[in-house]
């Protein structure tokens with residue numbers, strides 16, 4: 001049986017949810033997936049950092065009511081988040097990066113990923129910054145160090161999109177996509193349709209764990225812009241940067257815009273899209289669109305997301321599922337670890353053959 005030692009960088013909603021899954025499902029994973037996870041280090045801006053080579057009890061980590069710098073009271077603990085030391089020196093096989101997404105330069109998460117990969121550790125992340133802004137560099141660094149950089153949760157949370165499309169639509173000639181790629185803004189639009197005001201709806205999305213640490217990124221479209229960049233670069237072979245994608249969010253939509261749409265049997269949705277033109281250039285955009293109710297994306301509600309891939313051989317292929325949520329996103333991290341495990345066990349089997 002394989003044990004993967006993991007270091008958690010950031011201990012907010014998503015990494016706590018991963019710890020919860022570890023506490024309740026390690027035995028099931030051992031039986032069904034062939035591995036269990038052992039948390040050997042955690043670093044968090046508020047709580048501080050801790051390294052425990054034998055492993056920290058996941059349930060204790062979740063249940064303990066640590067105050068600011070609280071990890072400093074643990075054996076191997078420090079009241080400060082010493083990320084670089086933790087990432088470089090903890091005896092971890094996998095670094096789980098789930099600090100905040102910085103849509104401008106991706107830091108400090110890009111550095112976290114660099115330190116981990118350069119130290120020969122796999123990285124799994126739900127952070128969109130490093131993927132949208134530094135994927136090429138980080139993939140090359142992973143390859144040079146014989147490890148993996150995996151980021152399924154960076155688009156549509158736990159819903160399989162990136163690996164699904166890359167693997168199972170290979171050869172179908174994807175030449176564009178359009179979708180609802182932000183759970184918070186879709187949730188907010190739905191709550192406004194029910195009569196709630198914008199600020200209260202955003203607060204609800206924060207409480208439910210859907211929103212970014214700064215929800216401006218959700219409602220102004222910056223989060224979707226990163227996801228458009230990620231999908232366009234991964235699936236359309238583009239080399240887009242966020243500034244290449246035009247971007248408008250939902251903050252200017254008023255209750256009367258929402259009401260007017262309902263009167264004409266349509267509803268507002270924040271749509272992220274990209275397509276390859278006749279000249280081969282890929283162009284991306286983020287903007288609110290008024291969709292007729294019969295449009296397939298019009299029925300996607302709450303924090304649910306959906307993306308329709310335009311393919312030459314199959315026509316439109318749509319994937320729908322959770323777009324945000326703590327447990328849903330922690331599942332994406334598990335799916336990344338499964339991908340790492342599957343690849344390493346098949347490499348071992350090949351060597352033995």
Ligand SMILES: NC(=O)C1=CN([C@@H]2O[C@H](COP(=O)(O)OP(=O)(O)OC[C@H]3O[C@@H](n4cnc5c(N)ncnc54)[C@H](OP(=O)(O)O)[C@@H]3O)[C@@H](O)[C@H]2O)C=CC1
Nearest residue numbers: 010011012013014044045046098099100101126127324325
């Ligand atoms: N929640 C969701 O539905 C989804 C989230 N994501 C992405 O996953 C990541 C984590 O999300 P989530 O858990 O919800 O976010 P949270 O804000 O709940 O958690 C992030 C944690 O990281 C800590 N942190 C921030 N900066 C640092 C740093 N430099 N070093 C160590 N710790 C740091 C924060 O501490 P403090 O609070 O003190 O700043 C916080 O505890 C984000 O990048 C997000 O965009 C992706 C898909 C879905």
Ligand SMILES: N[C@@H](CCO)C(=O)O
Nearest residue numbers: 182183184210211212
């Ligand atoms: N804040 C993001 C999280 C998922 O990336 C959203 O609401 O979609």
